[in-house]
Amino acid sequence: MKFGKRIRSEAVEQWNDQYVDYKGLKHLLKALVANGASAPEDEQFTASILAEIDKVDRFFISKESELYAEFRSLCQKVTQTPLEPAWEKAQSAKGINGHLHLDKLVSALEGTDAGEIIQALLHFSAKVDNMRKFVMINTLAVVKITKKHDKQEGITKQLQWEMV
DSSP: OOHHHHHHHHSOGGGGGGSOOHHHHHHHHHHHHHTTOOHHHHHHHHHHHHHHHHHHHHHHHHHHHHHHHHHHHHHHHHHHSOOHHHHHHHHTTBOTTSOBOHHHHHHHTTTSHHHHHHHHHHHHHHHHHHHHHHHHHHHHHHHHHHHHHHHSTTOOOOOHHHHO
16 A cells, blocks of 8 residues: 555544645655755655644644543542442453453443543543654655755755654
C-alpha cells in the first residue's frame, strides 16, 4: 500500500485535517523538481513542511491537554470509588492461572461503579493509542517526504536531518 493511502486508511476520521498533507507536499516536490529546483522554490517547500509540522504540533498540544484533564478526572474517580463491593465479582474473572482476564472482568463488573471506571479507562486508553498512532504517522510522513526531497537531483539542501 502506498504511504499516502496508508495515512488516509489509518487516520482518525475526525482528525483528517490535522495530519501532515503528504499528498500536497509530494505535489509541491514534483513541481519543485520539474521547475529546476531553484533556491526560492526550495525555501517555499521547506516552509510548507515547517507549516505542516506546526499544524500537527498545535493539534497534538491541544489534544494532550484534553487527555491530561481526562486522566486527572479518572484518577480522582478511581481514588473515590470503593472497590470492596466489586471485589467478589472481580474474582470470577480469574482464569485458570489466577490472572484476571480483561473481557471477563468487564462483563463481571458491568453495572457497578468499578465497571464504569474500567470502561472509562479502556476508552481513555484507546484515545491515547490514537494519539500515539497520530504521532507515528506524522513523524513517518515528515521523514519520508524529506527523504524524497533529498534524493532528487539538482537539490543541494538536505532536509532530512534538519527536520527530524
